[in-house]
Every structure is written in C-alpha cells, then in structure tokens.
Amino acid sequence: MPRTIVRLSARDIRMPTSESKAGSDAMHVDPDYSGAYVILETDADDGRCGHGMTFTIGRGNEICVAAIDALKPLVVGLSLESIIWDMAGFWRRLTGESQLRWIGPEKGVIHLATAAIVNAIWDLWAKVEGKPVWQLVADLTPEQFVDCIDFRYLSDALTRDDALQILRDKLPTRAAREAEMRREGYPAYITSAGWMGYPDELVRKLCREARAAGWTRFKIKVGRDSDENVRRAALVREEIGPDALMMMDANQAWEVGEAIALMRPLAEFHPLWIEEPTSPDDILGHAAIRRAIHPIGVATGEHGANRVIFKQLMQAGAIDFCQFDNCRLGGLSEALAVLLLAAKFKVPVCPHAGGLGLCEYAQHVSLIDYICVSGSLDRRMTEFADHLHEHFLDPVSFRGGRYVVPTAPGFSIEMKPQSLDDYEFPQGRKWRR
C-alpha cells in the first residue's frame, strides 16, 4: 500500500540561548538557537510522521517557515514510494521550481527550507524501514545510493561513474566498519567550552570538566583582537594540556590578509585548523590563506551554500577540512554528493554541528561517510556542543569523547511534543512570559 503525504506543517521553534551567551562568536554575539521545523503526516494508520528541521539562530526563522510553506505544494499529495523511487528527481523539482529558484538558487532561505523538507523525507523513509538513517543508507547498494543524488553542476569534478566507483571500492568492507562503529562510536570534538561570550573562569571550568569526561579535542573562538586571541589560546592550552587537539574558529570575522597576519602569533599553540577565517563564499581567499599559514589547516563549510561551492573549494585546494552542514546544504541528498566529492579529492569531512539538532543530524552523516564513502577516520571527527539535547526523543549520546551510534529508526531529529509547544515562537509558554 502506498503511503501518501497528506499534510506538511511548519513550526517556528526558538530557544532563548542568547540569555546565557551559549553559541556566541565573533559575528553572532547573541544567538537564539532555533529550528524551522517540519512535520510530514501520511494517510497510513501507523502514526509514523517524518520530522525535519533547518537550524537558524533566531530572527529570520519565521522567513524559513514561510519558505517551507511555499514549497509545500511540491510535497503534499505525493506518495513516499514515488519520492523514494526518484530521490534525485524529487530534489531537482524542489530546488529547480521555475519561479522559486529565482530567490536562491540553491542558497540562503529557500535552500535552508529545502533541507528541512528533504531531511523530513529521509526521516520518514527510515522510520518506515525501521532503521536509523545512517543504516538505511549503509544498506543501499552503490546504485541506489547514487540514485539519491542530483549531479547537476558537478560533472566536471565528479560523475555518476566516479561516485559508483568510490562506493563499490568500499562495499566489501562496509560490514566491518559498521561493526567497529557500533562497538567504538565515532570520534568527536567539543566546542561548547570555548564560546566567545564566556568569562575565563567558566572556560577553565568547562575545559576541566570535558577533560574529565574523556574529551581530547577542543575548539575555541577567536576574533579580531590579536592579544585577546593569544591570551585565550594560552589559557585553553594550559587547561587541556600539550597533547590535546586544539582547533580555532574565526566565524568569518577576517579579511584574507588579516587572517594570515592574525594566525601568525597563534601558531605557537599548534592549532589543527583555523575555521571560517573569512567570507564563506571566498574560495580563492581560503586557498590564499591556506598557502600562507601551512602547516595550520584551513577549515570551512557551515555556511557553504551548496555543492557547487564545495566542488570549487576542493578544485582550488582551498581547504584541509570540509565542514558542511546537513541543513545549510539542501538536506542529506546533497550532503551525500559532497561526501563523494570530498572522498574523490581526499579531503576529510568533519561536519558542522552544535546548534539545535545539528549534532543529532551530523552523527548520521559521519557514520555514512565512514561506512560507505571515505572508509577512513584519519583527521575526521564530528563537532559536538553540549546544549539542548534534552528536547529530542532520541538525543545524541557520548562515551569517552565519541558519539555512540544511534539505533532508533529515523534521523534522530524528532523533538518532544512538549518542547515544540513550549518553545514555539511567539506563542509558546517559554516566550509568552
């Protein structure tokens, strides 16, 4: 029996995180972690719904909700089976809608909205199969995997045949890596000790607690004040010790030349990478920075608008680490394409997470990368921030600084009904008072 999507509802969910400065950085001083949240209901009587969301940081979340509403006619009335049968075509119809594409194309609000819907489809599909999303994908044949991807604008860097070859090479050893992941979990690093707006003593305390919990990889925020950057880096290095990994994140605050100059005095703290040193659109700028600050790596991706940007970051040799976001890209369907691009160009993927629901998403993406695509853990780890997981039905779980593999069916993104009601903006209980 086909299962038809009969209703798509979009809700504006916001958490008042700006009250505590959680998530603050050089460009985003007061984020309210938010989700433009999608629920897909079907005519099946098993009560299974598809859930998906796109992450924003507060104001503007209502614009993403409006964009989801604009895409609704392209989804409601379709059967899940017809979508699954042609995932690439479904994605092309959303991103290529002849009038809506003008306001992107494939970037900004309309692409964020696309992600929420596409990920809700993946969630629904996985629930119907009774598997977590990572496993649903790990159980696809290479042919089924590539059939989920729209290769438009990629063919000069990655063809369907290239993609098939990458997947076939890893196929015989998939089961061994899956067993390893179930046993060991996926490596992670922690961001939530080093927010820009936190006072020194809080940073010290959080670093100590994280070390005690088994964390060995830490990311800190840096900004435009060189002395302050050096002071904070020294403080964190003192707390985490000489052997722990330290990453730095400038959140787009710098000019190209400024990035090169400001990283020079930070080299003594041995950062693995500098993240978002400049505009996320500046492929050639990242390449210039990378050449200048070697052996410090360059990382970017959480604001990388689409696969065409990532294609060029790799063609230009601009990055050492690819940090795409599964809801900045147009959902998992496009994320799979970027995983394949990264494998072809031998760039490790360390997905962007934190925020609201992003860790829940990212763990699936990293498991797919390791089990099906790259087959490697070398220089790979998934971001983690310790906020807001209590609102999810199947929250991320950690053991010794590693993500424990999720086993519940779906994309781990479904929020508790009470949280949805309490934090709905502006009418929810938490916003009314």
Added chain:
Amino acid sequence: MPRTIVRLSARDIRMPTSESKAGSDAMHVDPDYSGAYVILETDADDGRCGHGMTFTIGRGNEICVAAIDALKPLVVGLSLESIIWDMAGFWRRLTGESQLRWIGPEKGVIHLATAAIVNAIWDLWAKVEGKPVWQLVADLTPEQFVDCIDFRYLSDALTRDDALQILRDKLPTRAAREAEMRREGYPAYITSAGWMGYPDELVRKLCREARAAGWTRFKIKVGRDSDENVRRAALVREEIGPDALMMMDANQAWEVGEAIALMRPLAEFHPLWIEEPTSPDDILGHAAIRRAIHPIGVATGEHGANRVIFKQLMQAGAIDFCQFDNCRLGGLSEALAVLLLAAKFKVPVCPHAGGLGLCEYAQHVSLIDYICVSGSLDRRMTEFADHLHEHFLDPVSFRGGRYVVPTAPGFSIEMKPQSLDDYEFPQGRKWRR
C-alpha cells in the same frame, strides 16, 4: 531639520507575465515578473517617500516581503541624515545583523530584501536632493563615494585607496561625460525579441520591429537542444543581418563540459558572449569555459550573490562581461563596490535588466559607471526588455537603441499607485478575477 523614517511598508506586487511567456528561458519557463516593494515614509511634511523594490519572478515574492519586514526594526526610527552620514555603516548593520545574517549571509532572500530597502534609501536621498540617483552619485566627491561602500572581504583585491585612485583619475573629465550622456544617451541591447517560449514568427516580427526602431544589439535564449539552438540562432542572424551584435543566454542550463560542447556549433553565428553558461556560483567553471571557447566571451552576474562572488570572478579571469543586478546585490551601495572592482580588473559592466523595474534601476548604474568609475563605453551596454514600463511614474525612454538619461529626482523605481493596488498579490483587482 532632520527627517526621520516613521514607516516602512512592504507590498507583494506581481504581474501575470507567464500568460504570454514573456521572460521565459531555459530554467524559468513561466515567470510572473514581480517586485517585493518598499515604501519609506518620513515625518517631513513635503510628502517625499523613498521607493525601492527587489525583483523576483512570482512565487517566493511573499518570502522576500517577510524578509523586508524582518529588517524593518533596523530602519524605522532612523533619520535619513544619520543614514547618509554613514551609508557604509548602515549597510553593514543590515547585512551583519547578528541573528539574521545566519540565513544568508549576504545571499538569497535576505540579501534581496536588503536591496529593496537600500535602494529605497537611495531613492529618498535623491528625491530630497532633487536629483536623479545617477546625478546624486556623480556629484559626490571621491571620498563621499567610497564612504558609501563597505569594503569588508574586498581588501585582497580592492582597497579604499585603490577605489579613491580610480575615482580621482576620472574626476577631471566627469563633466564632459555627463554632457555627452545627456546628449547621446547610454547604449543598450534588446532581449525581448528572443524569449525561449516565443514562436518563430513572433521572434522574426519582433527582430524586424526592433531593427526598424534603431536597435543593433540583440540577445537570444539558448537551451540544451543543440539543433534547436542552431536553428534559432540562424533565424535571428538572418533577421538582424551580419553586422548587428548577437548575444546568447543559457540561463544556467548547462554543465561546464556541456557549455563548451554546445557553444562550438554556435560559433559560426559570431555571438559576442554566452551568458550564464552554468551555475552562477561556479567561478572556476566559468573560467574553464572562458578558456575553452575564446574568442566568444563569457558573461554572468544576474545571479551573482554578492561582491565576494564578483571579486573572485575577476581574480580568476572567469568573465569578459560583468552583469550584476542592482537588487541581487544588496542594493546600489554594494553595486558601487562591484563597479570599482570591475574598473580595477578592466572588466566591462553590462548590468542585468529587463524584469520589472530593472531597466529603470540599471540606467542609473550604467551612467554612474561611465561618468565616475570606468569612464569608458568600450564593450559596454545595458540590457533592455520592452515590458511593464507603463507601471512606473518615470519609465525608461529610448532613442535609437540608447537609454535617454533620466532627469526626474529619485531612482526611477516608483510605481503608479493604481498599478500597486491592481497588482498586489493576492488581493489586487488583477489577481482576484
């Protein structure tokens, strides 16, 4: 007396152009030319209002209206004088708003909305000065001109000092070029004879009519069917004669390799450029196409999201013609930056126009370019499409295939009150029936 902005209203204006296929191309088969329209009211008793709009092609226009509403608190309550005093800072506050920037940054819906507001400020400023916008800018000193620009992310290609030098070099001869423009007008080319959806006989008729009216430069649409492209190019070349300029526009329909292959059989028709051969985000792809199809030029820009994309198109030697859109960029303030970049890299600017209101905007941009920035007409011309000008209070005007210089105060973008009422979506008279 300072003049304070007391009200910002945003309206969803749509024209049912899809009924006639006007504007149709390979990717946008049924556009309804639309504007997310801004009106700024002030507390002055002279009745002057600032008008601005961003162009879209129908569905999604309501999302841009929602984004304008989200930016409203950053504008209402400010005096025009305080904005003019620091145009670059005003622009930075809109594009850098700490929560809203997440849903861009500086791209897609939120940037389109920024453009509508920024251009309405320029319109208001020019009206208060009693000048058309092009003349307001042409009367600025080089220092005042660069003070309107946010140079963030440009400094590796264009500094404030570079910009000042370019403007100072042209300063002594500004008056002569202004007089020439008032006498001769600015060169244009016509797009509205060659829409994809038009039948052959209509294309022939429109080409003949345009030639009779003095047009000598024509653009046609091309798509993925090579034989059909060749047939249409031959038909148009036959009508316009061997000496007229012909440009071609693929509207992003092709892969990089496909663009190179499909342009080969079109070379015999001597196109000046191929426009948007592939993804508008693909800087390196445009560079590869340009190398392969020389001496046919490569043009792009109407979907170029921001100045960082244009910086790279120029750094990479990816384009022969820069076709930015004054409302895809974040309004005139950012367009001035790209004019300066183009002058530094010696790339001619041929602004995107057509649509609804875009010709009205573009004529000002081209006049500023010639009078203040590039000082050259070499390989420069502004797009023109003969649709919907009747809805504007100060519509574009033509003589012998050239834009006649506008003289009314403002940005020429104010629509007739009756048109705004009739075409407001969905409640206007033209949509209700």
